[in-house]
Amino acid sequence: ARITLRQLLDHAAEHGYGVPAFNINNMEQGLAIMEAAKACDAPVIIQASRGARSYANDIMLARMIDALAEIYPQIPVCMHQDHGNDEATCLTAIRHGFTSVMMDGSLEADAKTPASYEYNVAITERVARMAHWVGASVEGELGVLGSLESGHGEAEDGHGAEGALSHDQLLTDPDQAVDFVMRTKVDALAIACGTSHGAYKFTRQPDGDILAMHVIEEIHNKLPNTHLVMHGSSSVPQELQDVINKFGGRMPQTYGVPVEEIERGIRHGVRKVNIDTDCRMAMAGQFRRIATENPGEFDPRKFLKPAMDAMRDLCRDRLERFGAAGNA
Numbered sequence: 001a002r003i004t005l006r007q008l009l010d011h012a013a014e015h016g017y018g019v020p021a022f023n024i025n026n027m028e029q030g031l032a033i034m035e036a037a038k039a040c041d042a043p044v045i046i047q048a049s050r051g052a053r054s055y056a057n058d059i060m061l062a063r064m065i066d067a068l069a070e071i072y073p074q075i076p077v078c079m080h081q082d083h084g085n086d087e088a089t090c091l092t093a094i095r096h097g098f099t100s101v102m103m104d105g106s107l108e109a110d111a112k113t114p115a116s117y118e119y120n121v122a123i124t125e126r127v128a129r130m131a132h133w134v135g136a137s138v139e140g141e142l143g144v145l146g147s148l149e150s151g152h153g154e155a156e157d158g159h160g161a162e163g164a165l166s167h168d169q170l171l172t173d174p175d176q177a178v179d180f181v182m183r184t185k186v187d188a189l190a191i192a193c194g195t196s197h198g199a200y201k202f203t204r205q206p207d208g209d210i211l212a213m214h215v216i217e218e219i220h221n222k223l224p225n226t227h228l229v230m231h232g233s234s235s236v237p238q239e240l241q242d243v244i245n246k247f248g249g250r251m252p253q254t255y256g257v258p259v260e261e262i263e264r265g266i267r268h269g270v271r272k273v274n275i276d277t278d279c280r281m282a283m284a285g286q287f288r289r290i291a292t293e294n295p296g297e298f299d300p301r302k303f304l305k306p307a308m309d310a311m312r313d314l315c316r317d318r319l320e321r322f323g324a325a326g327n328a
């Protein structure tokens with residue numbers, strides 16, 4: 001059954017668990033997520049980025065979500081717009097059956113330039129007002145995602161905000177968070193604590209200097225009733241790097257967010273945990289393995305089935321470790 005982010009995260013808060021939000025671009029990822037949820041009786045958040053929507057087509061995505069909800073009627077599923085950049089993106093998502101949207105006003109509509117605080121408040125408040133009219137939930141973001149390791153991260157790899165970001169912009173200010181939630185009335189708040197999108201988050205095992213989990217505790221102390229969201233939460237497991245590299249990949253050594261740190265976040269108000277990169281790596285490792293071990297293979301299903309199984313196992317592990325299992 002389809003539910004909103006608000007319904008799902010209220011339940012998660014009441015019972016002290018976190019819900020992974022996995023990104024989807026195609027049928028195989030959708031099936032992997034739902035199989036994992038079914039296997040451990042967990043609710044899930046499926047999210048589509050703007051890139052996913054243009055890759056798969058809105059109508060295809062909408063029908064796919066209908067199909068997944070019909071195939072797995074016992075699983076509560078929230079369909080969420082990841083990183084909406086303006087009102088149009090958020091409203092068209094709702095029109096296509098999404099029950100929740102992220103209005104990421106931490107960046108301007110180009111999704112690159114850090115935005116002013118007043119811009120963020122105004123656009124997020126507008127989207128929240130409109131979404132709430134029609135029963136959809138809204139996630140806002142305060143603080144810009146990016147690595148606290150100097151000379152490393154989003155600004156450099158071009159994935160996120162351009163230019164050098166100050167330490168302050170990279171960490172959400174707890175007092176500003178209180179003002180932001182009050183003025184925008186968001187259902188969930190994404191915060192910045194030193195994580196970044198993609199595989200190259202940290203050049204070493206992160207400690208408190210570069211992964212600022214204490215910021216989450218400070219925000220939670222001031223906003224105990226606000227559902228917090230952690231972006232850039234892939235753990236980039238060594239095993240997945242090893243599979244990719246064993247079968248011809250060339251991923252330089254990198255470090256993600258340890259699952260224990262996410263578990264610590266969940267003890268302090270984190271309810272939604274965004275994971276895309278780990279799923280991509282799980283799938284890509286299997287593509288490489290099949291291509292290497294069976295170079296004569298050309299049936300896409302022979303690549304996609306092991307990839308789906310690997311993603312399913314990854315998703316199930318996170319559903320269990322975040323405590324979502326058993327809560328469907």
Ligand code: G3H
Binds near residue numbers: 023051083198277
């Ligand atoms: O925001 C980052 C997510 O991993 C989605 O990535 O924009 O390449 O679909 P994407």
Ligand code: 13P
Binds near residue numbers: 082197233
């Ligand atoms: P990862 O790149 O760490 O998987 O983060 C995904 C994300 O935050 C999507 O919004």
Ligand code: ZN
Binds near residue numbers: 083274
């Ligand atoms: Zn994100």
